Amino acid sequence: MLHHARAVSRGASRPLLIGDMPFMSYQADRAEAVRNAGRFLAQAGMDAVKLEGGQRMAETVRAIVDAGIPVQGHVGLLPQSEKAMGGLRVQGRTAAGARALLDDALALEEAGCFSIVIEGVPARLGAEITSRLSIPTIGIGAGPDTDGQVLVLHDILGLYERSPRFVKRYADLSQSIGDALRAFRDDVSARRFPAPEHTYSMPDEEWKTFAAELGRPSPRRTFGGRRR
Secondary structure, eight states: OHHHHHHHHHHOOSSOOEEEOOTTSSSSOHHHHHHHHHHHHHTTOOSEEEOOBSGGGHHHHHHHHHTTOOEEEEEESOGGGHHHHTSSOOOOOSHHHHHHHHHHHHHHHHHTOSEEEEESOOHHHHHHHHHHOSSOEEEESSOTTSSEEOOOHHHHHTOSSOOOTTOOOSOOHHHHHHHHHHHHHHHHHTTOSSOGGGSOOOOHHHHHHHHHHHSSOOOOOEETTEEO
8 A cells, every 4th residue: 555655646746645544554553553654654655544443443543643643534334344344235224323323423533533434324324424523524425415525436437347326437448448458359369460550660671681690581480389
């Protein structure tokens, strides 16, 4: 993630850059979490970090914030906890579940988060959590009433065959990319590519000089029984 974050920071100078802390970089040990969060700022040029979890991560968030590192929280559907949640399922559909998510968000705000991502919750719950926080919320599958919206780039571009319900595909690049790759394969197999217009030339006189220095034509190599 540090490698990816460095690549982003080299090319993006205007936006707020938030490094998404990977699984097990902050869960096991609070001091390690602070050190790893600091690496995103010191080594990767990030402005802040994001981590998943509500009340159970509040003290870790507080420790990172106390170290001078801005933190964005993440509640609702937590992709890093997919196994514990029994899959990528909508969260907060019961009264008890909704209250737990609201408490998670309030705990993260109190711990010092400057904003919170709300993922995979009913729209009315996304609106209610947003109304009760003083910090911005960013929704992904949380309805239209959060303060901002985010989607995974690959989903927007239609690079996956399937997408979650909350995704709006703005393109279908998977079909275009597949068609292009199949056409390339077919052209290579039929020896239509590379064509003369895709190759480089050499002056005849230079080639004759080269051939004369060799004294005789080179034997053509074979690959898999085919002459090349």
